[in-house]
Structures are given as structure tokens and as C-alpha cells.
Amino acid sequence: MSDVMLRLENIDKFYGAIDVGVHAVKNVSMDVAKGDIIALLGSSGCGKTSTLRMIAGFEATSRGKIHLAGREVQNLRPVLRNVAMAFEGYSLYPTVTVRENIAFALKSTNLSAQKVAEKVKEISDMLEISDILDRSPMSISGGQQQRASLARALIREADLYLLDEPMGQLEPQLRTLLRGRIKHFIKERGQTAILVTHDQTEANALGDKIAVMENGEMQQYASPSQIKERPANLFTGTFVGEPPMNVFPATATLADDNIRLQLEGSLELNYPKSRFADEVCSKLIETKHVIIGVRPYAVKRGTNGAKATVIANQWLGDQSHIAASFANGTIVLVEHDRAAVSEGEDIVIEIDPSDLHIFDPHSGDALSHGRDLV
Amino acid sequence: MSLKLTNITKSFKDDLVLNQVSLSVEKGQTLVLFGPSGAGKTVLLRLIAGVIEPDDGTIEIDGLDMQGVEAEHRGIGMAFQNFALFPHMDAHANIASPLTARKQTKDAIEAGVQKLAKLLKIDHVLSHQPKELSNGQKQRTALARALAGEPATLLLDDPLRNVDAKLRFEMRLELPRLLKDQNATVIYVTQDYKEAMAFGDTIAVMSGHGIQQVGTPADIYLSPGNIETARLFGDPVINLLDVRPEKGAQGLQVQISQTPVSIAEGYSNAVDTDCILGIRPEALRFVDKDMPGAFPVIVEAETPLNEKTVNLMRTVNGRELMLSRPAGSPGPSEGEAYIAVNTSDAMLFEKTTGNRIEPLHAAAKSGDSA
Amino acid sequence: MEQVSTLERILRGIAISFVIIFFMFPILWIFLMSFQTNETILQVPPQLFFEPTIVNYEGLITGQLETAAGSLKIEFMGNLFNSLFLSTAAVIVGLILGVPAAYAFARLKFKGSEDIAFTLLSFRFAPPLLVLLPLTIYFQKIGLADTYVGLIWVYQLIVLPLILWIVRGYFEDIPADIEYAYRIAGHGFWSTFRKIALPLAGPGIAAAGLLAFIFSWNNFIFALVLASADKQPVTVGALAFITASGINYGQIAAGIVLSIAPTFALAMYAQRYLVEGLSLGAVKG
CATH class of the missing domain: 2.40.50.140 (Nucleic acid-binding proteins)
Structure with a gap:
């Protein structure tokens, strides 16, 4: 598994007892190459967020194995998996400023204060949040919170970056700009990332490969152009592409x-x-x-x-x-x-x-x- | 003039929301109120509907001053962003409510509801309670209710905002024709520039308590009044670069990426002033190095966007530029490249005011792009 | 969604049982007491097993109280009727006055509306004794003391603020757009109030009414001061069991069981509304 950063092997997730409860993720397998951005795409309830949470370790797998950077991690606590995650919701520490929230991710490194400040500036310029660094997370808009959460994840050194609907609350034009910047940022650093989104535009824009999910099943796992040219089924064909097929x-x-x-x-x-x-x-x-x-x-x-x-x-x-x-x-x-x-x-x-x-x-x-x- | 607003002013407590807004719409026409949230679009709609009163100014509908006329007597139909369906009545009763208010006969009500339900393809869910309807069905029910009273004035408050992308696209194609068939005067509020361009006979761009520009979609997109309006239309957003026009060997030019690039001769009055050059992303294209006006960039990322490909690039001076082109057209996804812009596609804005500089000769005006 | 281990499930069961026993014990004990005579009640140590008797209930229903010192006439059933009548009437009056007022406070923001609303609520904070003395004097002067009308009036001190604040929260929760939509469809102000606002605030109005009923039913001090024997509710009437020859615990227990039965049944029936009414509506105000 030299260049495979993440491997999911026959992952199942049941909410409730195994084989009895709600079958949220059904026998999902996939390989993620080092340096790739993978988009998990699907409508709400399709199992994409459960999959992400199992990779992060917030959710136990019911069956199957997760290999990350050469280790089997499905039984490891989240903090030991060396993944960075940007949350969809409000996950910033409310008692400190946005700047401290972002810098907090670098606390365990031995970087000098000056180096940390530089990194924070770079990433906050990229995400257009430099002007709110000294504000409290409570006083900024949902879109700004989302970007701050994204900054806190991307600034870290990690084997894998998990981005849960990172731009859902931004206006379309800003999204278009940030997609380019974020893609460049991730690619330049050779980071491996998994993006969860319900927006096929986002998946197409950022993903080297797209994993289309529906009903807990993987419908297709292929590059955007393959999905466009050879959709595996009617669902994938009509879900990906705007205007729709x-x-x-x-x-x-x-x-x-x-x-x-x-x-x-x-x-x-x-x-x-x-x-x-x-x-x-x-x-x-x-x-x-x-x-x-x-x-x-x-x-x-x-x-x-x-x-x-x-x-x-x-x-x-x-x-x-x-x-x-x-x-x-x-x-x-x-x-x-x-x-x-x-x-x-x-x-x-x-x-x-x-x-x-x-x-x-x-x-x-x-x-x-x-x-x-x- | 079917609807005429004159010097409308409205504040809530100490917040000035609308300042001296004047607008008029011809009968049967659609006016789109477009602008970012907080621009006062919804407030303006409510003032027209009569559910709130202006502090100052007059509203006339069909030549009658509406001051003191209650909402129920203004002959208006309205669809709300959050649908505002009556949650304790089924879809049928919701749609029928403008008809019951007019004390129509049972048969007339039934006929009216059925006709609209068929037209909007919701005749199979008429007995459903709002909470049993999908978002798309809710939105259609709300629309049917707004149309049921055959109002002379129709107010639509961002009705497609809360439905999913696919449905929004479908309705965007379908709705303008439906509205035309109603022969009503329509005020349509939206934050989506695509909807604004698709629906509007006229678009009124609102921001900062007032109206920035009123014009046809082509006026606004091709000849925006100022930088703010130019930025609000188009995705990716228009490229803006600080420039100082100068007279060069080839005529009027600006420096982009440390390369002279010709601009329209009509901008000669802007020579040696601080300006901002606006170039729509679709007006940029990849070219050979030798092509006149070609300037170097570094391509940083390629992000597909709805049948287009968007490239994020940097000039030699480190300024970001975005280029968009039809999906599948050739172009580098990273590294050094040369790009160019048609002289006629570059707009110039005054740096101090942000207003667009009208080129002196009409010949320089651009018709189509990319 | 987590997997629960067997041990955890058992511990949870024990904890819940403990809480239930803690809160239900007094009610259960009183229920048991109501089927015992004074003698068995006062035994030390208390007997868990005894010969049940319905003599207490008999006494209450016939109005004939048998004590060691002889027999005594009491008006328990009359009191029960008074409670029912006073509470129901107070709630009806409270709803008629309070619901439109709540709507006005929720929708028509006028100058000083917040202050007036808060003043009304503050009646709930003041100890009733504060108003009782002057009220008694005035009531006696204008002939309202010891009348149903007077009592129902005074009960508004309890009922009105409650209804006002709960119902107002519910009205505020109705999106204004829904009412606007009905107006624009061509319906007038009153029609909108009746057809949209009232039905949508229905659960809140029901909850407020129920709570107000329970609060009026449980009221003691107003009735104690302002009502004579034939207008007394059960709360005051129960004092009759404290006689010169001793306290009739058995009858008191039976009286309590009978008097809490209606409110208890009501509360059980409308549990969902009550919880909603208390947690949502009131907090939002």
C-alpha cells in the first residue's frame, strides 16, 4: 500500500444492532491515493456523513476495516488517527477569538510564535477571513464560521483532511473563487483530502475522483470526466451535471x-x-x-x-x-x-x-x- | 404605469432600510429586484403588499394612491420565500383562500383550484397538509395560491430560494412563461443573478438602501453602472485590476502582468488617471505567446463549473485572475500560460467613485463575448 | 446512537425507579391513608398491610363526619363543586380577556407594550397577601366580598398573567408571513385572527388554560380570606377536618385524593401540551 493513503474495506454501518438496525452504509470499499482529493457526493441521508465520521473515528464501524497511512485504524480513538477535520456546523471554541481557534491547531507542534502567526495569516488571507481574526466566533456569520473551521483544519499537518460541507453557507461567487484557492493549496502541499458534499458542482470542481453515494451504497467511484462520460446508472447520470441530463x-x-x-x-x-x-x-x-x-x-x-x-x-x-x-x-x-x-x-x-x-x-x-x- | 413607487423611505427604529426609492413597472412586465441580503428588497415588497407602511413616499397601483388601503384590498398576489403556507389547511384550502375571500361559489372555487393545480402539476397532492408536501410541492402550492385570485400585481419574494438545485433550474425555465400567461405585473425578488437575468424584462439592482441601476439584463451585464453592480453579476466574479491607462505605440494601453495590453480608444479621457480594469472571466482566453496583447500568467487551479471550466491564475505581479471557458475546450490546468482579452471586452471604472467610464465612441461598445 | 451495555441498562432502570419512588411516594402514601382509619394511621410503627375501609369516602360524600367527639356536618361535596365552578369560570374569563391581549402584545408593538406586559407578569411575583388586605376592604365596601363574581375577579391575578405570557409566546412563534399571506389573499384583520392566529396558537391556548385551571384549583389564600363557607373551594374546605378533638387524617387523605383527581386526570390527559406550553411558550416571552 505504498501510495494508498486511505483504504476502506467492506465498511458497514448499522444504527442499532448489527443486521437489525438501520443500515446506513452498505459494504463500501474504496482506495484513496496519496495526494488526491476525493469528493463523497450524495443527497442527505445517503450515508456520506456516516462514512466520513467512521473515517474520523467519531462513529464506530459495524463491520469492515479502515487502513490509514499504513495502519489499521478502525479501533483507534480519533485523536490517534492523525486526521484533521473541518465541521459543517458550529464547532469553533466560543470563548476564544477566531485567530486563537485557528492557531490552536498548531499548539502541539513546536513552531515559533512568529511562524504560527505567518501560517495563520496565509491561510486566513486565502479564505478571506483576515478581517475577522480578532472577533469572537459568536459574532461572525455562518459562512465565516465555516471558513474559520476550514482554516483550523487545513493549517494542521495531518495524514488526511476531512472536509464536511466546507462551503455550504457561502454565496456562489465566493465559492467559485475559494474552490480554486483551496484546490491549489491542497495540491501544492500534496495533502490528501476527503470532501463531503451534496453539491455536485463542488464535487466536480474539487474532486480528483468522486464517490457517488445513495441509500448507503456506493453508486460509482470515478473521475469527474468518467462520471460525465460514462455514468454507471441513471442516478449518477442525472445527479451529476448542471443543468441535469x-x-x-x-x-x-x-x-x-x-x-x-x-x-x-x-x-x-x-x-x-x-x-x-x-x-x-x-x-x-x-x-x-x-x-x-x-x-x-x-x-x-x-x-x-x-x-x-x-x-x-x-x-x-x-x-x-x-x-x-x-x-x-x-x-x-x-x-x-x-x-x-x-x-x-x-x-x-x-x-x-x-x-x-x-x-x-x-x-x-x-x-x-x-x-x-x- | 401599473405600479409606481415615488421616494419611498422606510426605517425600523434607527435602521434606515430604504432611502428615497423610486421605481415604476409597466403593466404585464416583470421587474426583478436584485441585490444582496439586507438590501431592503423584501421590505420594499411588503410595503407594496401593504402589510407595513412607508415612513415617506407614495405607492400607486393602476394610478391609485395606496395610502391607507389595507393589504386585502390591493388586488395583490404574493409568494413568500419560506412559502408561508397555512399549516392547518390542506393544499386545496391554501390555494383556494384568495377565492374564498371573494365569496365565490363552490363550483367557481373548485374550478379555479383545479386549473392552477393542473398547470403547476400538484393536482395529485391537493388533499395533503403542507407538512406532507415536498419542498418543491410546497413551493408550487404557494405559487398557485398567489396566482389564484388572478391578481393584477404579483409579488414573488425569492420563491425558488428554498428548493433544491435541480428543481430551481426546472422552475427557472418554466416560471417566466407561466408569469407571462398570467398577464400580471410582476415584481420578483432574488439574490441569484441567473434568476434575475432569466426573469427580468427589467432588473433593478439594489444595495446600500437604494437602487444602483435599472436596466435590461443586457444593459446590466454588459454595461454595469459601477463596480458593485459588475461584481454582483457573473460567476466567476468579474476580474478587477488596478491600472493607469497610458498612450503607447499601439494606441491606448494598460499594463497587465507587466505587459502592455490595448484598450478601446474611447477611454482616451482616462489617460493617466487611476482606474480599475474589469474583465469578465469568459472574456479571457488562452493564446499563444506571440499573439499581440498576450500576457503571462501562472495557472494555479482548474475547477469545473456547470459546463464551464474555471481557471484560477496569477499575474506576474501576484494578482489573481479567473478565466472561464466552455467545458472540454483546450487549456492548461497548471503552470505558465499566456492569455489575452478582446479590446472591446475590457471595461474601465473610475477608481475613486467606482463608476464605469463610458467610452467616447459607441463603436467600442461590446456586443457579445468570448 | 450508541450501543448500551446490559449493566448500563440495569443501572438506568434502578435510577429511574428511585426517582419515581421519591416523587410518587407522598401521593401513594396519601392514597393508602385514605383507606385507613385514624387509629391505623397513627400506629407506630406504620403498618404496610391493613384492612382497607371506605368509611372516609362515605363520610365525605354524605357530609357526615364521625369523630371521637361526635358527628360533625361538613360541606365537602359543596366545596368540590365550588372549586370546579370557580376554576372553570376564572379560566374562561381569563381566556376571553387574555388571548386577544396576548395577540396585541405579540403582534402590535406599540409604545410601552413591553412595560405593560411585564407589569402584568409581575402580579405573579408579588405575594398575594400584599394585595389581599386592601382588596378585602374594598370588596366589602362594594359588596363583592363572599361572592362568586368577586372570587373569579380576584382569580384573574393568577390566571391572566399566566395565559398572557404563554399564549403571547405562541403567537410570536407564528411566522408573520403566514398572517400576511392570509391578509394579502383578501381576508380582513379579524378573519385572519380567527382563522390563522387562533388555530395555530391552539395548543398554546389549551396549555395555558389547563395550567391556569390547575393554579386556580390549587389556590388557597384568596379563597380563605374572601369566601365564606358556602363559597369555599376544597383547598379551604379541608380545614374543617382539623377539629377540636383532633385531626382526621383519614378524611383529609380521602379529601385530597378526591380533590386532586380532576386536576390529576386533566394533567395526565394533556401532558404533552403542558410540557410544550411551559417549556416553549413561556420561555420565549
């Missing part, structure tokens, strides 16, 4: 040596049969109905395709979001310029076969991705 029911038939996918609204896509695995192929023909997904940026306006009627065209300064009614539903397009179409106008939409994702309508599992078929 367009999904439509389609009918699959065999025509000559092609698999033909037919959407309402006269859009038809053909793939050579040979590109599908045999069992996927027979499954397609057998069930006949599939769900196809296409990301908004991959939907193009063109001359050769299906007709749709524009119902909204919203220019946001650097992007246009267009919604068009199509195939009994609505399809969303993203363009990077100010799109010159108006409401009520008919457009022709084109979808490149390579941008398509095909899902099983029952299990939701991805059957195939256009990229692999063309």
Missing part, C-alpha cells in the same frame, strides 16, 4: 445489423449491432424500451434532426439555457454564446450518437454509452 424513453429495435433507438419526435439513432455486448443486445431487443440520456451541452441546434419548439431562452451572461418542447417532454440545451432564438420558434435539434447514454428502465443501470458504440 435530459432523459427520454425510447424504443429499441433491430434493423438489419443496427440497433435502432427511436424517440418520439422523429429522432432516430442507429448503432451497429456488433458494438454491443451480446447480452446487452438481446436485452435491448427483449425489453424494447430503454431510457436514453443526453447532456444539455451535447444537444445542438442544426438542420438535420428532430423538430422542437423553444419555450424559453435564458441568457445568463456567459451561457444561454434553452428549453424546447420535444417528444412529449422538454429538452434543455446549453450554448456558450448569447443564442439568437426566441420563444415559440421552431428549431431542429441534433444529438451526436456518441453523446448518448442508454439505461435499463427497470434497474437504471447503464447498458451502454454512445462513446463506446460509435
